[in-house]
Amino acid sequence: MSFIRTKLEKTFGQKRISNLLMGIFFASLYFIATVLVPYLTFTWLMALEIEGAEIEITASQYNKIIYWIIALGSIITATAFCTHSSPPQSIRKGVFSLIQIFFNCLYIQYPAVHYSYSL
Numbered sequence: 001m002s003f004i005r006t007k008l009e010k011t012f013g014q015k016r017i018s019n020l021l022m023g024i025f026f027a028s029l030y031f032i033a034t035v036l037v038p039y040l041t042f043t044w045l046m047a048l049e050i051e052g053a054e055i056e057i058t059a060s061q062y063n064k065i066i067y068w069i070i071a072l073g074s075i076i077t078a079t080a081f082c083t084h085s086s087p088p089q090s091i092r093k094g095v096f097s098l099i100q101i102f103f104n105c106l107y108i109q110y111p112a113v114h115y116s117y118s119l
Contacts, residue, residue, distance in 0.1 A: 015087070023085025030080040034107060035073035042066060072107040079103060
């Protein structure tokens with residue numbers, strides 16, 4: 001992470017611009033990891049058949065899962081931007097890191113609590 005930051009600072013010369021670019025870079029990584037990949041995975045699972053048997057996820061369950069993936073993933077992406085665009089060792093970075101940890105826990109916990117799948 002510090003390698004990317006120092007390279008951006010050398011390229012652009014200003015800490016504000018490099019902080020914003022770091023925030024955009026990490027926000028895009030978090031968007032891919034928390035929204036795009038799970039969305040594509042659940043869309044693929046919805047159409048999957050194993051030996052002629054379909055996966056039993058109803059359309060309403062699928063819509064709820066996709067809603068929470070997009071909702072919590074968007075919040076995590078926004079907090080990732082705020083965390084990584086903050087200056088190192090600042091109070092703002094610490095606060096947004098704690099908020100991000102909270103939403104990451106919700107993101108991981110929500111499907112396990114609300115949906116039980118039986119095969």
